[in-house]
Amino acid sequence: MAGFSKHRWPPDGPERELLEYLDGLHRAHGQPSMARIGKAVGLAAGTVSAFFTAARPIGPERLEAVVGFLGGDPARAERLRRSAATVRNDRARIPAPAVRSRPGPGWAAPDTDDDGTTRLDVILFDTAANRLNRPELMVGRQRLIETVTGWLDADGRVLLYGLGGAGKTAIAATVADRCVDAHHGPYLWLRVGDADADVVLDALSRCLSTAFGTGGSLPPPGDARLLAIEGQVSQAGIRLCVLDDVWNPAALHTILKAIPADVAVLVTSRLRLGLEHQVEVDGLEAAEAVRLLAHHAHDDAVAALPDAEALCRDLRFHPYLIEIAGHRLRQYALTPAELRHDVDGSPHELEMPAGFAAPGRQSGRRLLDTTIGALPHADARDALAAVGALFSGSVTPELLSCYLGIGLGRSRSALNALVDVSFAKRSGGTYVVHDLTVSYARTVLRDDGARSAVGAVRDFVAAYADDHEVIARDLDNIVAAADRAQQSAVEDFVAILETLAARGYLDTHGHTLALLRLLDAAIDVSRDRPGTERLHLLLSKRGNASFNAGEFDEAVGFYRDALALAPTAQRRVIMLSVIAKALAEAGRHEPAEATFDEAYALADAEADDVGTMRVLEAHSVAAFRRHDYARVRELTERGVQLSRALGDRAAEAIFLNNLGSATFELGVETALRYHHEAKAIAVDTSNEHILAITHRCLGADFHAQEQFDRARENFAEALRLYGRLGQTQREAKVRQLMRQFGYLTPAV
DSSP states (O other), X not given: OOOOOOTTSOSSSHHHHHHHHHHHXXXXXXXXXXXXXXXXXXXXXXXXXXXXXXSSOOOHXXXXXXXXXXXXXXXXXXXHHHHHHHHHHHHHOOOOOOOTTSEEEEEEOOOOSTTOTTOOEEEEESSSOOTTTSOSOOOSOHHHHHHHHHHXXXXXXXXXXXXXXXXXXXXXXXXXXXXXXXXXXXXXXXXXXXXXXXXXXXXHHHHHHHHHTOOOOOOOTTHHHHHHHHHHHHHTTOOEEEEEEEOOHHHHHHHHHTSOTTSEEEEEESSOOOOSEEEEOOOOOHHHHHHHHHHHHTOGGGGGSTTHHHHHHHTTTOHHHHHHHHHHHHHHTOOHHHHHHHHTTOGGGOBOGGGOSOTTOSBHHHHHHHHHTTOOSHHHHHHHHHHHHSSSSEEOHHHHHHHHTOOHHHHHHHHHHHHHTTSEEEETTEEEEOHHHHHHHHHTSOOTTSOOHHHHHHHHHHHTTTOHHHHHHTHHHHHHHHHHHHHHXXXXXXXXXXXXXXXXXXXXXXXXXXXXXXXXXXXXXXXTSSOSHHHHHHHHHHHHHHHHTTOHHHHHHHHHHHHHTOSSHHHHHHHHHHHHHHHHHTTOHHHHHHHHHHHHHHHHHTTOHHHHHHHHHHHHHHHHHXXXXXXXXXXXXXXXXXXXXXXXXXXXXXXXXXXXXHHHHHHHHHHHHHHHHHHHHHHHTTOHHHHHHHHHHHHHHHHHTTOHHHHHHHHHHHHHHHHHHTOHHHHHHHHHHHHHHTOOOTTO
């Protein structure tokens, strides 16, 4: 059971009524822990605790989820929440005097939450005076600022999204102040947080009324209120509204309706929201990051120190972490190399010295903690924890589904939720999680009681063994899992490699160097285990890898080892055929032919038509390498007949392709023989007209054989001769032909 402190509860009023209602539901439900409630509704335990202790107000969606879990009445809870929000807003209104050339009138709600998401500010600026949000030094964002300014100049609605501390607010303040400097008129700065739309709109109206002395009360919530505020904004001559730090998408949707269409809007949020223009604010370029580090260290020499750039890279080039690092270099007289040891793979843990930071910004971890609280459901948090347990920092919905034991739809929804809060990007069916978020997930969200990541990968490979594209998208996780399993779960290790080999992935997608090393390790392990079929399979696939890499003698060695372990006569036939093909590729044609003969004999002895067909296929390839096109035609004609008799359409197509190529080559070879004879006659008789015709024909022959250099030489000679002979029409046709095939140099 869980209890909680009530020292922040107000003595009376609607806020206390809401808290007492939640407290009663909590007691009636057996006082479940904050962690249990959080897991059920997809929130961090600290966030839930803040709701119950009055450390932060609760929004409508989260209230509905919590009350639903505790078995309460969501409609009643929402009525209480709205009353509490109204009182809170009334209490928070603190009018400031209107002073020209300074921020205009505004209200600020006291920040009672450690993450600061509850604070509401509404300020009117008529000069470039937003120094609280505009940084002393803006680096690495000029192109982004120019892009955003261009959209705003066209009255666009622009979203700056990204991780906390990436510099979204700083960019927005810089853009807004520059707009004032350019005489575009005043701008509104609304720090929205997670406030309700009615609360924000009420504060906005009061700000404008005070600034321009219009007074009057607003209509009740609804379209009339939106139209009234739209009129106020227009009358004030405002050209830009900045909605900073938005956490409530529904509130933003409503607020935007109250802003005139000819007023530009700039929104900053950690959430990726559906505005017309969207820009992700991510890490800095390396040189700019080092410059920022030196600025915050108050020492220009830092930029030239060894490890300065490496330190920024360790911090993922994240602007606020670099700011923290600069303060630590200065505070503790550290070098970048020394600070790198402190970071030690956990950049999110780096803290501002002596806690000298705004609430919720003491470290990268605190920034991420706040965003974790915005995840909409437990699956999203579990997905992030899964990424921390896995290996690569990226994951497909299919692998996540296997790890969490949930359906593919839920898995995809969970990953989309990470995209929504700027934790991840989707790229080609894979979700790539931000490096900083990965380090956080691996240290903060790690659950040692969760299922084995290696076991999940093994299940994933087995489930999607025939979907090679899905396997390829998660290959980094697969390779890393197999590498770890070599020491801790050998059976899983061999099973993963065996599945990749047996189900065709290695044949269709080839072998990375890391995968090849794992295949070698699996072979070594299998040599010491009983049973030979697995080792035979792995050796044959290893031979394929060497063959595809052009290492034909090495391939022969693996194939011979596999031949010795072949479990059936047909597998022996196949191994003999690939050995012979590799020998032919290595130029060892006599032993290759002898091995083909051995394969044919074994297939005939076993009456194995399928084996014979495989030998014919390999043999036709070997004949191609010798340019023995007549033999290729003979072998492929047999192959076509046999594949048709067996009903193997795929093999039939292969043989037909090879037969067509052989027939083509034979035709070109015949043409070349005749054209060379004609050339000899033209030379003997000194007939340049016939010689020009012959060179043109030889050019076409060599082009057909893809001997492009020889084709160019003959076409060029024909062009020269036609020009010499004054045969301009024929010269033009050859020139056009050469231009069509790319044989003309720019000078010709």
